[in-house]
Amino acid sequence: MGLVLSLSNIADPDAEAIIGDGLNAYNDAIVGYADRTPLNVLVCDGTDGPVIGGISGRTSLGLLFIDLVYLPDAARGQDIGTWMMAMVEDEARRRGCRSGVLYTISFQAPGFYQRLGWTVFGEVPCDPPGTSRVFLRKDFAGPASGVDMGNIVP
Numbered sequence: 099m100g101l102v103l104s105l106s107n108i109a110d111p112d113a114e115a116i117i118g119d120g121l122n123a124y125n126d127a128i129v130g131y132a133d134r135t136p137l138n139v140l141v142c143d144g145t146d147g148p149v150i151g152g153i154s155g156r157t158s159l160g161l162l163f164i165d166l167v168y169l170p171d172a173a174r175g176q177d178i179g180t181w182m183m184a185m186v187e188d189e190a191r192r193r194g195c196r197s198g199v200l201y202t203i204s205f206q207a208p209g210f211y212q213r214l215g216w217t218v219f220g221e222v223p224c225d226p227p228g229t230s231r232v233f234l235r236k237d238f239a240g241p242a243s244g245v246d247m248g249n250i251v252p
Contacts, residue, residue, distance in 0.1 A: 125159075133157075133160075134156060134159075135156060136156050137155045137156055137162065137190065138152060138153060138154050138155070140152040141173060141178060150169075150170055152167075152182060153166070153167050153186050157189075157193045160195055160196045161196070161199060162187070162195045162198030162199070163198070163200070164186065164198060164200035167179070179210060187238065195238055196237070196238055197235055197236060198235065199234070199235050200234055201232060201234065202234070203231060204229045204231075205229055208234065212234070215236055216235065217234060217235055218233065219234065219235050220232075221233065
């Protein structure tokens, strides 16, 4: 088989599906079961309004992965971020996750996550100069946050 490697800066959903499906099949064969589930907390503008922010992540093999967290400026400073994190952590515990991982940029919110009990386990310099990617983890062995998993309206 003549393999050819190519480099691209264009997202290709078909290629991503092949890569993801292949890795998932490999993991499932080793572990003996499939365990990957999306996990999102959405912040909407009103009951029927559009999504304005939230958390995007997933759980897999006992870990919570938080990929993206965003709130617009108008929604900050009202504890909504704390509620979002409590909801995602409680759901991760319910799913049997032992811990969670996330990363942020030094000019974003490492202090916010640390106030919520997340611990820095690594930092990698990035651009612009003087900033870094900050990697954090949290052990979920302790009690749940107690936040109602239903719809929260601040």
